[in-house]
Amino acid sequence: MTPQHFEVIDTRTIRPFKYPRLAHNGYLYHFHKKCTHHLRWKCNRVYSLKCPAVLRTNINYEQGHIVVDHEHVHGYDFIAIEALKTRINVVKQSSLFK
Numbered sequence: 001m002t003p004q005h006f007e008v009i010d011t012r013t014i015r016p017f018k019y020p021r022l023a024h025n026g027y028l029y030h031f032h033k034k035c036t037h038h039l040r041w042k043c044n045r046v047y048s049l050k051c052p053a054v055l056r057t058n059i060n061y062e063q064g065h066i067v068v069d070h071e072h073v074h075g076y077d078f079i080a081i082e083a084l085k086t087r088i089n090v091v092k093q094s095s096l097f098k
């Protein structure tokens with residue numbers, strides 16, 4: 001099994017939402033819903049490209065146990081991941097000067 005790249009991106013500085021974004025193997029996901037035994041996360045491109053890929057994690061998502069359902073209909077989303085991180089950093093830095 002190949003090691004999975006998994007990263008939790010804390011977005012609370014840019015919007016007040018309980019769940020962060022998840023970056024996994026070059027794709028970006030946002031929280032969808034809570035199920036009985038796991039959390040469901042949808043691909044960042046679900047609206048723009050109707051991507052059907054869904055991520056499932058434990059209720060405690062930081063443990064990084066991940067299953068991906070369905071194939072992505074597009075290439076890696078590193079640009080979106082970097083853009084999101086840049087946006088968070090800009091907000092963090094500007095809030096230091098308030």
Ligand SMILES: [Zn+2]
Pocket residue numbers: 027043044045046051052053071072073074
């Ligand atoms: Zn996708």
